[in-house]
Amino acid sequence: MQLPKGVNRGTSTYGLEYLDIEHPKARARIFLQGAQVTEFQATNQPPLLWLSPEEDFRPAKAIRGGVPICWPWFGAHAANAAAPAHGFARTSLWHLEGVISRDEGVTLTLSLPVAARPDWPHSAQLTLTVSISDHLGLALTTHNLGDTDLVLSQALHSYFDVQDITQVQITGLRGCRYDDQLLGEAGRGLLCAEGPLNVAGEVDRIVYPRQPIGVTTPTYDLALTTQGSASAVIWNPWLDKSARLSHFPADGYKSMLCVETANCGADARVIGAGASHSLAVEYRQLSTGKN
Numbered sequence: 001m002q003l004p005k006g007v008n009r010g011t012s013t014y015g016l017e018y019l020d021i022e023h024p025k026a027r028a029r030i031f032l033q034g035a036q037v038t039e040f041q042a043t044n045q046p047p048l049l050w051l052s053p054e055e056d057f058r059p060a061k062a063i064r065g066g067v068p069i070c071w072p073w074f075g076a077h078a079a080n081a082a083a084p085a086h087g088f089a090r091t092s093l094w095h096l097e098g099v100i101s102r103d104e105g106v107t108l109t110l111s112l113p114v115a116a117r118p119d120w121p122h123s124a125q126l127t128l129t130v131s132i133s134d135h136l137g138l139a140l141t142t143h144n145l146g147d148t149d150l151v152l153s154q155a156l157h158s159y160f161d162v163q164d165i166t167q168v169q170i171t172g173l174r175g176c177r178y179d180d181q182l183l184g185e186a187g188r189g190l191l192c193a194e195g196p197l198n199v200a201g202e203v204d205r206i207v208y209p210r211q212p213i214g215v216t217t218p219t220y221d222l223a224l225t226t227q228g229s230a231s232a233v234i235w236n237p238w239l240d241k242s243a244r245l246s247h248f249p250a251d252g253y254k255s256m257l258c259v260e261t262a263n264c265g266a267d268a269r270v271i272g273a274g275a276s277h278s279l280a281v282e283y284r285q286l287s288t289g290k291n
């Protein structure tokens with residue numbers, strides 16, 4: 001495929017192919033494995049995404065950072081402990097369908113045809129549209145190609161570069177329900193406190209927000225606009241869990257925060273035979289000019 005000006009192919013040391021996008025509005029990098037955006041920086045804004053400095057981009061290994069796509073299940077497989085955490089889309093090789101560059105930005109379309117497999121007896125077509133502009137947009141569509149319903153849980157597992165987690169506030173959660181994944185069954189259906197959420201220890205929550213979520217960092221305020229989602233995951237591993245994660249530095253938790261646009265927990269979806277569902281998000285930064 002002939003790529004437009006400003007879009008170039010590259011390959012990691014271990015052979016993973018990526019696309020680098022340079023546009024007057026923003027720059028970005030996207031790996032074909034997992035259709036994973038690993039870098040995004042709008043012109044005149046700080047970098048949006050956290051990417052582990054220990055990541056070495058190997059075939060069939062999940063990339064730690066950017067926006068992994070968790071699909072077709074979020075977290076552990078419901079019945080099969082040997083199945084990969086967060087599904088297999090993030091370690092599958094996607095196809096680049098098209099790249100369009102305009103004055104407003106660059107739009108990429110990637111696809112993943114999925115055939116039935118032992119841990120997922122369905123067939124589906126996945127399409128991801130990535131919009132690189134003064135903001136980053138992702139839209140993931142699942143088309144059920146089979147003749148039975150499929151149950152889908154998924155997330156756009158965005159890691160944000162928040163520079164200093166102690167100065168971060170998460171807004172938009174006032175009064176909403178959440179499942180505290182650290183408490184198991186006992187943590188289901190809790191009520192978020194009034195006011196913004198600060199992170200001062202390990203947090204792993206599925207929240208069911210009733211308004212848009214925002215993230216305040218030392219250098220930018222981030223607004224998330226979502227479609228097709230009634231859940232989000234808020235995650236920071238903090239000190240102890242950091243040591244157990246692959247490709248994650250011991251102090252990595254200090255500068256990252258995941259706020260994942262999702263269909264998970266009570267928001268998992270049933271996609272009928274022949275039907276489609278789209279999960280979409282836009283991340284818009286507003287510089288605070290504080291630093």
Ligand SMILES: O=P(O)(O)OC[C@H]1O[C@H](O)[C@H](O)[C@@H](O)[C@@H]1O
Binds near residue numbers: 085204205245258
């Ligand atoms: O290590 P991973 O498989 O990438 O998962 C990283 C994290 O993803 C989500 O945020 C989950 O809620 C966490 O429980 C999990 O630890």
